[in-house]
Amino acid sequence: MSILSRLSFNQMTADPWSLEQVVTNCSRAGIPYIAAWRHKLDGDPTKAAASMRREGLKVSSLCRGGWFSGPTPEDRRQRIADNRRAIEEAAILGAPVLVMVCGPANGQTLEDARATVLDGLAEVLPDAEKAGITLGIEPLHPMYAAERSVVVTLKQATDMAEHLGSPNAGVVVDVFHVWWDPEIYPQIKRAGPRIVGFHVSDWPVPLPGILMGRGMMGDGVIEIRKLREAVDATGYTGPIEVEIFNDELWKNADESLPGLIQQRFLKHV
């Protein structure tokens, strides 16, 4: 079976496209999965789910839950409530995984923020279990530690998942976020069955920007295939999401994009 049968098109790879355009273009190209973002479902996950199902597309994951820390207890309660809504939306979409971007310190110390994240995950985990959704804790690149995620290494994410001790708590490996880590191969092996998602893109040199710097697979220095094979060696056979935040790519996104992604995916993933 071709690896293309595992390809998932993350909605953010073509940010200017409507949900309908993503569905149509993926369906035409024979891309079997879509990775959805909550703010890109036109406010109606039920309708979005129906639209994808109609074209035979599966949802690999929903992005994102998390963002747990906040300066006040009230802030943090609101985050918990929002995570519960995210779990419900994942269930409606039929997304097996809710990707957790755990959030920055946001006024707390780093240590307190990390404790808040773990508490938050523990608090919403029963909801995920009931809904049959797995929380996929995604370590982000350390350059996002101040603004997006105090969870920055696969070791740390796996420690958290182990601490939670539920089949509904897993980790997501994104090559852009983890490729630099001297511990990445032993940590992938250790994470093993806890890996519930794998994301690809590339790291161009020089990096065009902090947030919008990702490149198409093959346009950077990440050893994507080596990482994919390490993840597969743990027994992971699930979808592989292509998630690229890149202004140039967005500006030029047309119907040829899914074909280009498939080509690069075959060659580099």
Place this chain on the structure above:
Amino acid sequence: MSILSRLSFNQMTADPWSLEQVVTNCSRAGIPYIAAWRHKLDGDPTKAAASMRREGLKVSSLCRGGWFSGPTPEDRRQRIADNRRAIEEAAILGAPVLVMVCGPANGQTLEDARATVLDGLAEVLPDAEKAGITLGIEPLHPMYAAERSVVVTLKQATDMAEHLGSPNAGVVVDVFHVWWDPEIYPQIKRAGPRIVGFHVSDWPVPLPGILMGRGMMGDGVIEIRKLREAVDATGYTGPIEVEIFNDELWKNADESLPGLIQQRFLKHV
């Protein structure tokens, strides 16, 4: 004794200044140390050393050696030769430490590049021992892994220093590079007497840029004092370098800069 007696002014904090301006301004402000850069010695380390000595200034370190990996054996031989020159220059300056920025993969795989770095360090270590210079392996922030350093965590740097097994192989802790690391406090403790340098700056939010993004202490989210106290707790009593790459700071660098640094140093370091 005031912590100001440990303050070292890194030449790159005021890039537009000549060596003479750095010497004069530090001397006037009572800053006891300068951290020197090889390309900022006006091509004459002997004269630079005399100029600093005349004003009673000490050199905390020389930046930089390293940059070991290259696509061909000839490239790598040239890097070794350059490191030997850097060790000689450090000795001329009376700098006890040569800061090692180990270099990017530069055409090699990450694994090969890391092995090349360790080989390179081992090759020049006898020269450092003879010259009485300590090689300070500095882990850089993982956002520089593709372009500046395949050494990205304190654990990795300390592993290397331990492997080299010489009092002339140590590590440098720069808060900008390591603050995000979930393992940083146990790793500082472990590195212990191998710590031969400590650098401070801050991480503003949002970060103004990848290379030029550093901020003045107090203008960002790094828990500088906590890190400094952890480093001091290992027994480190050496100089603390202020190293800030920041376009705005450079543009506005005038005689008031040393005073501002002393003020922020007292408050935040």
